[in-house]
Amino acid sequence: MLHIDTANQLALASTHSSSAKKRPALTITYDARPANRAPDADDLAAARDTPSSSNISLRANDPDGDPLSVTFHARRRTDTARDFSIIVLPDTQYYTHIPYRYGGSPEMFYAQTDWIIRYARPLNIAAVLHLGDISDQGDFDRQEWIYAAKAMYPLGDPAATGRPDGIPYILAIGNHDQRDESKNWGGPAHLFNEYFGVKHFSQKGYYGGHFGSDNNNYYIAFDSGPEKFIVLSLEYDFDKRNSKVLQWADGVLKKHAGRRAIIITHATIHPGSVQANFCTDGGGPAYEGLKNNPNLMLIIGGHITGEGRRTDTYNGSTVHSILMDFQFDGDGGNGLLGILTLSPRTNKIHVSTYSPHAKSGRLDSSANYTLDYDFGAKIEPFAKVGAAEVAAGATATCRLENMDATATYEWQAEISDQGKTTRTPARPIPPAKAEK
Secondary structure, three states: OOEEEOOOOEEEOOOOOOOHHHOOOOOOOOOOOOOOOOOEEEEEEEEEEEOOEEEEEEEEEOOOOOOEEEEEEEEEOOOOOOOEEEEEEOOOHHHHOOOOOOOOOHHHHHHHHHHHHHOOOOOOEEEEEEOOOOOOOHHHOHHHHHHHHHHHHHHHOHHHHOOOOOOOEEEOOOOOOOOOOOOOOOOOOHHHHHHHOHHHHOOOOOEEEEOOOOOOOEEEEEEEOOEEEEEEEEOOOHHHHOOOHHHHHHHHHHHOOOOEEEEEEOOOEOOEOOOOOEOOOOHHHHHHHHOOOOOEEEEEEOOOOEEEEEEEEEOOEEEEEEEEEOOOOOHHHOOOEEEEEEEOOOOEEEEEEEEOOOOEOOOOOOOOEEEEOOOOOOOOOOEEEEEEEEOOOOEEEEEEOOOOOOOOEEEEEEEEOOOOEEEOOOEEEOOOOOOO
């Protein structure tokens, strides 16, 4: 209880979860000079004038014209794999359903994969993961699978992608994909296997193998520079449909212990930004059955409209679980896809969304966030390398000496008017060019 006004019978109350991890954090900042506006900077520049030294500069600005203190910081950047992306396609069932439902259409699905191919090089896209419910009516309607194949097959086209096997992709089987010819739930997913079965993937170099006689549970392996991955697709309600699936999946992860492992299964977690609950028909059994594998890093699914995430640690290894599903958010999902930007050099995974159909993404914190993940990068702290006192609108400079000519460095600056401080984003200083 924060305050009680007994005279007016008014109260301001606060409650919190019994679990510390689920309690919100409240930060209060006291500003003694609220009218004072924060400084900023432009014309940021850094260039080596010798292989072992660089000049750094910026123009320091202040809306109130206050004198400014500028502090420069720099560090050597870790030499690891460049950033790369994994694209996530949540439930596409209302893009393929006939007649069209909730405003979705096949063109939204086509736009997603066209965009992936177009931006495969700029975004360094390593793989595409479909989270299931590819179709709405499963084995009841072949036309839905024709639409899905038209959307997905170009990803595997060497001519379209410029890659011998195309862009590696994998699809999970959702509960709607399991509907049989009579629309009953829990069917064998015949049409999935006809269009995306073992025969379809067997000639791809990234295809790893499957459980049993069909492709309902299977895996792929791919690399992005020195980073090596394995992705397992486990069908909806996999543990109840066959109790041996988890044993197979555990064996695959242990066989490929040198690869970071991602699980896609249609129902992973419920919506929520703080330790969302696991689904009992996918994510929960997957985590409990596979958490003893230290290479397991991500479990991703759709199924329930909304966004969610949770983080679990077992024997020192961290596993992030992610929900992405937009099918009831308007126009059958409005073509939204997920973008995971993996940054080994910063030990981060950034999650965002984008709709090639609408040419926009979601900006809320549920759709845009950053996860910590230990890729093994040894990140040096920023060190102070110089300082300057300048008038508003003047240029501040710093010289960085004793640099490794072959290494990339990063720099940033803090600009203060003694009331408010602004920090610039980190910017690279490339290695010196080799002399010809």
